[in-house]
Amino acid sequence: MTPTATSGAVHGAARRVQQPQSWEPSVYRAPTPFGPLVLSLQPAPGVELPSHEVLRAALLLAQAEALVQLLEDWLQAPIDLEPGSPGAAGPSAAAHVSLGPAGGGPVLQAQVHLPWAWLQALPPREPALAQQLQALKWQPxxxxxxxxxxxxxxxxxxxxxxxxxxxxxxxxxxxxxxxxxxxxxxxxxxxxxxxxxxxxxxxxxxxxxxxxxxxxxxxxxxxxxxxxxxxxxxxxxxxxxxxxxxxxxxxxxxxxxxxxxxxxxxxxxxxxxxxxxxxxxxxxxxxxxxxx
Structure with a gap:
C-alpha cells in the first residue's frame, strides 16, 4: 500500500499546518484479479491535514488501514493503492464506512468500489469476515x-x-x-x-x-x-x-x-x-x- 510514512512524522505535520474546513476526496486505485478497486477518502470538515501531497496521502491511508486490511483478508492478496481518478471501471458495488479512532468522531468517510466479479467469485465463507463485510454500509x-x-x-x-x-x-x-x-x-x-x-x-x-x-x-x-x-x-x-x-x-x-x-x-x-x-x-x- 503506497505512499508510506512514519506515523509520528505524519501526525506531527498534521498538527503544525492550519487547513481549510473541508477537503476534496482523495481517490486511490489498485488492480485486482477481478478488475480495479477504487477507494475514495473524504476528510471530515475541520480535520487538519498537511498541505504536502505525499504526507497528506500517507495520513489518509493510515486512517484507512483497517479497511484496506479487511479487503486484503478477503482477497487473500496485498492491495497496492496508487493515486487515481474517480469512477469505477466496469460493473462494481459500492460500500461506505466512517473511519476514525476508537471512541472518537469520524476522521474521514471512505467509499470503496469493488468489481462485481470479485463479489461473485469470493463470497465470504468465514463468519467473522462475513460479519465485518456486511457491517459496511453497502449501497442498495x-x-x-x-x-x-x-x-x-x-x-x-x-x-x-x-x-x-x-x-x-x-x-x-x-x-x-x-x-x-x-x-x-x-x-x-x-x-x-x-x-x-x-x-x-x-x-x-x-x-x-x-x-x-x-x-x-x-x-x-x-x-x-x-x-x-x-x-x-x-x-x-x-x-x-x-x-x-x-x-x-x-x-x-x-x-x-x-x-x-x-x-x-x-x-x-x-x-x-x-x-x-x-x-x-x-x-x-x-x-x-x-x-x-
Missing amino acids: LATRLVLSRQGVQAAEWAQLCQPGAALLLPESFEPAGWPCALRPLDSVGEALLPQDLGAQWQPHAARLQWLGQPSPAAAATGEVMLEVLLRQPLMLTPPELLAWAGMQVRECAGGAALLERVGVAHAVVHPAQLLPLGLRADGRAGHLLRME
Whole structure:
C-alpha cells in the first residue's frame, strides 16, 4: 500500500499546518484479479491535514488501514493503492464506512468500489469476515423482479399493447412456487450482471426467496420476446443479492406490473396488473397479466 510514512512524522505535520474546513476526496486505485478497486477518502470538515501531497496521502491511508486490511483478508492478496481518478471501471458495488479512532468522531468517510466479479467469485465463507463485510454500509441497488419471459408473434404483441388485453403467465402455475429472476440495475438502469439471479415467489404469501445463484436461461421462441416485471423495483444490497448469509427471504406482494419488449432500444413499457386465477386449496393461484 503506497505512499508510506512514519506515523509520528505524519501526525506531527498534521498538527503544525492550519487547513481549510473541508477537503476534496482523495481517490486511490489498485488492480485486482477481478478488475480495479477504487477507494475514495473524504476528510471530515475541520480535520487538519498537511498541505504536502505525499504526507497528506500517507495520513489518509493510515486512517484507512483497517479497511484496506479487511479487503486484503478477503482477497487473500496485498492491495497496492496508487493515486487515481474517480469512477469505477466496469460493473462494481459500492460500500461506505466512517473511519476514525476508537471512541472518537469520524476522521474521514471512505467509499470503496469493488468489481462485481470479485463479489461473485469470493463470497465470504468465514463468519467473522462475513460479519465485518456486511457491517459496511453497502449501497442498495434498484433490482427488477422478472416474473415471466415469453416469445409471441408480432400480431399477438400488437394486440397485447391494447388496454384490457390479457397474457397468461405459465411460470405462475408451477406447483413448487413461481420461478422468477432478480436483475440488479446500474445507475443508468442497465442490467449490472451478465445473468439474472434465480428466485422463487409465492405471491399468496407475499414471500420472495433466493440463493444468489444465476437463473437458468429461459427457453422461449417467437418473433417478439417480452418480459413481465414487477412494477416497483426492490432495493437490495450486494450481500443480500448474493445471499452471503444463506437463503434470503423478504416480503414481496403482487399487484402492479410492467410489460416490456426485449432487445429494442427505447422500448415502450406498458403498465399492467397481475390477476390471480384458479385459487387452489393451498392458497396458490396461477396469474394472468391484464393491460391497463
